Amino acid sequence: MSGIELEKVTNEMGSATEDQKSVVRSQIDFIRMTLQTMLSQYKEGNTQAAFVSARTAYLDSYEHVEIPLRTIDPDFTLQVELQFAEARSLINQKADYDKIEQATISVRRSLDESERLVTGTGQAxxxxxxxxxxxxxxxxxxxxxxxxxxxxxxx
Known part of the structure; x- marks a missing residue:
């Protein structure tokens, strides 16, 4: 390299606009419900519907959370993307329900942290x-x- 260092520029926790915070809260609520539906579908043996629900939770909702979150903590944003991908992969593999549930718990914990980072409220x-x-x-x-x-x- 030419000796130039690039510095990551990030925003502070809670720096999102009030509109962004509102969108994040509502999207995370929707994701929580969708993940619960996904677990029920998987437990009932409907893996195709469970996969669609898992995909919906990410593509239709978490994408809206990522916009303000990426400016605060891009590495964490990537970590959550990978957690969603892992859950979908486990569903495709028809993994044991316990593994799907554990992957979902990880996503839920990350949703809590996502909301905290974007809204600037609460503590870990x-x-x-x-x-x-x-x-x-x-x-x-x-x-x-x-x-x-x-x-x-x-x-």
Missing amino acids: CSNNCVYIIVCGYFPRGTRVSSDSWRHPYLS
Whole structure:
């Protein structure tokens, strides 16, 4: 190279416009519902419909999230793209439901982070935080690990 270094120029977390933040929130809500539908379809053995739902979640919705997110954290944006691709690939391979579910959990976690980065609200939260929030919903003595249970809106 000629000795010139290119510096990544990124925006700060939460620097998106209010319109972009609103679009991101609504698209992420749609993606969450679509992923839940995809899991149900896959569990019922309808892999073709599950693949279409997974593709819809990415192409029809996450693409709108990527626009403001890419200017804040392009590497993370690519990571999420790869997670969506992995979920679709597992569906095509007719992988065990547990693998599809784990891939979906990864995408959901990334959706949370995507929303946080674009809107500038909230903080990253560990799995223990999720347990603390929901632990009152289980009868005394019930053991719930953060790996075995996920609330659909907190995962």
